[in-house]
Amino acid sequence: MANIDLYTWATPNGWKVSATLEELALPYNLKPIDINTGIQKDPSYTAINPNGRIPAIVDHGADSFAIFESGAIMIYLAEKTGQLLPTDVKGRSRVIQWLMFQMGGLGPMQGQANVFYRYFPEKIPAAIERYQNETRRLYQVLNTQLSDNEFLAGNFSIADIANWSWTRIHNWAGVDISELPHLQRWLNQLETRPALKRGAAVPDPTNYNKPTENDKEKASAIQNIVSR
Template sequence: MIDLYYWTTPNGHKISIFLEEAGLPYRLHTVNIGKGEQFAPEFLRIAPNNRIPALVDDEPADGGAPLSIFESGAILTYLAEKTGRFMPTDLRGRQEVSQWLFWQMGGLGPMAGQNHHFGTFAPEKIPYAIERYIKETARLYGVLDRRLESRDYVAGDYSIADMAIYPWIVPHERQKQNLADFPNIERWFTNIRARPAVQRAYALVEQIAARA
């Protein structure tokens, strides 16, 4: 059984999407970051950077003790290796997926996150910062749109790269991005949003809100 420590953020959605796509049984543990639960000592033992998501696998492939993993990209890679799904086995295919996974981790996620912060959450609205991150988000959308011009998915078949990127495109309106300006992203986004596993993963948001 897999224990997923989760909150309803883009990084949290990445892992719930994979688990739903792969049909892996998992227990969901909510970590309400609005209440500071990510700083609880028991969570820090699993995720020393006090960020969600984190995962504990009670049945790792080596047959050893339960394995805990933090960082969403590392979790996606681990799950892909564990299941043999959503990651190519050939050298070149793996590198394609890895590049776009790291592109999301090092580029789209941090820049869109700053966009969210300065545009929505910052107590002081700083025009320079807002403009900077809106423009950088738009640049990254342009990179992704060009990548998707002649392909259905980011790196060959549907993969952990798509699972990592999609949740960061969901809040495009908050990021002041119009998907109509990026027709290849819009097509890709619509197709992924229609996947039953993605819909199940996002239904967790409503379930958690109902319990709050």
């Protein structure tokens, strides 16, 4: 019987936790939170996540314990099971450094790239260029780290899951990684992991990481605007 309730939706931050649960083989009760409806602002949910965002979990172990913020949830689950996070001080620090890289850098910057490239009602070339370029710079940092390392911080860890969850939808932000071979190798390697595949289909499969002809046309049009 599953002791963990997972409140989530199909986003990179949501995948971070669902994929971690799948990798750890922890059973969970899925509680979809459709963020398009605004239900995440309902008091019944903000009692679990005061920030009114996804994901969140409630661990009904010896007592009910709610955790919000995707990175904090990942650390909690890793420590709970003794997996995906080293216990030695330096090894643990390496993983958390790359987790914080995603939390404080890649997630916010790519999130803004997604907004201005995909959703903002008007095209603001300077904003699109700013966030796409910064996302691309952060991808280069990952590429450099992966040039001499199979994974980001020693063995496969929550740091890889966190950064994979965002990098896998680089197309959605209109950011090209064709000249980042080490990042591509790592991304392709992680995409073959069965647990990550399952995690990325929670609560439903998406096509965010699949480029379409319309995406290619959109990227070309945006680039033409930005280059003027």
